[in-house]
Amino acid sequence: MTKLAGASPSTGQTAEHKGHRERLRSRFLDAPEALPDYELLELLLGAAIPQRDTKPLAKALIKRFGSFADVITADVEDLKTIDGIKDVAAAVLKVVREAAIRLARAPVLNNSVISSWDVLLDYCRTAMNTLPTEQFRLLFLDRKNTLIADEVQQTGTVDHTPLYPREVVKRALALHASAIVMVHNHPSGDPKPSRADMEMTRAVKDALAAVGIALHDHVVVGRKGHSSFKAMGLL
Known part of the structure; x- marks a missing residue:
């Protein structure tokens, strides 16, 4: 050769x-x-x-x-x-x-999620805003609002992810969580919540409230920014 x-x-x-x-x-x-x-x-x-x-x-x-x-x-x-x-x-x-x-998650660990909200948002955008399909991430918090678990609950299609309230409650109870922050992405880039997002959020909030667990927020991330249900008055 x-x-x-x-x-x-x-x-x-x-x-x-x-x-x-x-x-x-x-x-x-x-x-x-x-x-x-x-x-x-x-x-x-x-x-x-x-x-x-x-x-x-x-x-x-x-x-x-x-x-x-x-x-x-x-x-x-x-x-x-x-x-x-x-x-x-x-x-x-x-x-x-x-x-x-x-690297983005490290500053969130062992700190109050509520007092380091901007850092949490940076982490969520890093983890999710360029994903090609929808993903639901659940952040489980203790009584001091410290992150105790960060889990991907569901992964769906380009415009839909099923999330079952009973499964959210079951996992929160297993982790002894006192509160939850829900996060999901919109691959379209537009973080505006859809009607389905709103209905699902209400169902999860009601299911959690029945067992004494708070839903602090539901954040939707996309290339064009993020939307907070709490800031929009939807929670």
């Missing part, structure tokens, strides 16, 4: 390719915020697929999904429809999303 001039015998990388990746890494370390989305993806994918020039792959992902945030929040099976993205590369992208969520 004829080897490419300048290729590494162990990886098959050309010297030019290796030099490009090293320069990209150096630029990132000097000024990470200066890298465009596709170059940040290129650097990530290079760790997962070291033998390949990942610039075309990064550009294909941006073209398909729209932005860095959209890529890392995309469904794994959707990511794998891009030629060249397999399990390892998809896992690396999802690790980045999970890391972002945990």
Whole structure:
């Protein structure tokens, strides 16, 4: 087999390719915020697929999904429809999303959710506002309004997620929660609550009240912002 001039015998990388990746890494370390989305993806994918020039792959992902945030929040099976993205590369992208969520959640833990409301909203937006389908997240609080559990209760379609009041109550009782904050996203981007959202919220509030548990708020997040049922006078 004829080897490419300048290729590494162990990886098959050309010297030019290796030099490009090293320069990209150096630029990132000097000024990470200066890298465009596709170059940040290129650097990530290079760790997962070291033998390949990942610039075309990064550009294909941006073209398909729209932005860095959209890529890392995309469904794994959707990511794998891009030629060249397999399990390892998809896992690396999802690790980045999970890391972002945990970093955003850290300031919320062991603190009063009510007194750090803006931090909580930042966390909810990080976790949910670019998801391609609706997701319901329940935040369970103790008597001091400290977060004791943060759980995804349901995942649905692009415009609907079923949430069953009896299941919410059952889980709240199991965790000995005193209050709950409901959060869900609108993939359309518009955080305005729908009529179905309002009806479901009333049903959950009534079911919780029957066992002495408060519903502090229901927050809807989307690309265009967020809506608070409490602030809108709907609770």
